[in-house]
Amino acid sequence: NAGVTQTPKFRVLKTGQSMTLLCAQDMNHEYMYWYRQDPGMGLRLIHYSVGEGTTAKGEVPDGYNVSRLKKQNFLLGLESAAPSQTSVYFCASTVTGGNIQYFGAGTRLSVL
Amino acid sequence: DQQVKQNSPSLSVQEGRISILNCDYTNSMFDYFLWYKKYPAEGPTFLISISSIKDKNEDGRFTVFLNKSAKHLSLHIVPSQPGDSAVYFCAASAETGTYKYIFGTGTRLKVLA
Numbered sequence: 001n002a003g004v005t006q007t008p009k010f011r012v013l014k015t016g017q018s019m020t021l022l023c024a025q026d027m028n029h030e031y032m033y034w035y036r037q038d039p040g041m042g043l044r045l046i047h048y049s050v051g052e053g054t055t056a057k058g059e060v061p062d063g064y065n066v067s068r069l070k071k072q073n074f075l076l077g078l079e080s081a082a083p084s085q086t087s088v089y090f091c092a093s094t095v096t097g098g099n100i101q102y103f104g105a106g107t108r109l110s111v112l
Numbered sequence: 113d114q115q116v117k118q119n120s121p122s123l124s125v126q127e128g129r130i131s132i133l134n135c136d137y138t139n140s141m142f143d144y145f146l147w148y149k150k151y152p153a154e155g156p157t158f159l160i161s162i163s164s165i166k167d168k169n170e171d172g173r174f175t176v177f178l179n180k181s182a183k184h185l186s187l188h189i190v191p192s193q194p195g196d197s198a199v200y201f202c203a204a205s206a207e208t209g210t211y212k213y214i215f216g217t218g219t220r221l222k223v224l225a
Contacts, residue, residue, distance in 0.1 A: 101158070
């Protein structure tokens with residue numbers, strides 16, 4: 001059972017390049033989240049979605065955009081990557097009414 | 113402003129002994145708390161949770177204690193096993209319905225055989 005799958009697992013970008021991180025879940029969860037994890041900072045919420053076609057800003061949304069065109073997919077876009085966006089990105093999902101988030105394995109992104 | 117704090121970045125414990133991981137929070141509106149465990153190169157996985165209406169929740173070797181007056185929760189692992197070596201995050205939420213959580217910075221637990 002796949003659960004939450006993130007692609008790619010690793011990526012190196014040059015400053016100014018763009019990319020999209022894909023999150024796919026096969027648990028029919030309504031809620032999906034994007035976090036970034038930085039040393040000494042814990043997990044910080046970037047954007048989240050409470051259902052297909054809806055998105056909302058989290059704690060650190062600047063420099064990122066998201067889309068939830070299909071219930072099972074949540075995309076995180078970086079339009080013009082900056083070195084400050086070097087981080088490990090985690091996607092998570094949860095059912096409506098549920099408190100437990102299920103995480104993907106993460107995407108390690110380096111921006112040079 | 114860090115609303116959820118884990119002041120111990122790391123902890124080492126002998127196998128078989130008790131591990132106690134601590135978490136402090138500042139927002140009195142937090143009403144649900146979770147602990148996640150994270151192994152290297154993997155995403156966090158849910159471990160145990162507690163609602164603010166309780167002061168203790170137990171699941172096998174894992175017990176979470178909540179002291180609302182002190183705004184403090186702790187995770188006890190008894191007995192500790194080498195497989196428990198991981199990073200532990202506590203998380204708290206005050207926004208029922210969005211399930212948005214504030215995570216602590218994590219504590220790296222090392223259980224020595």
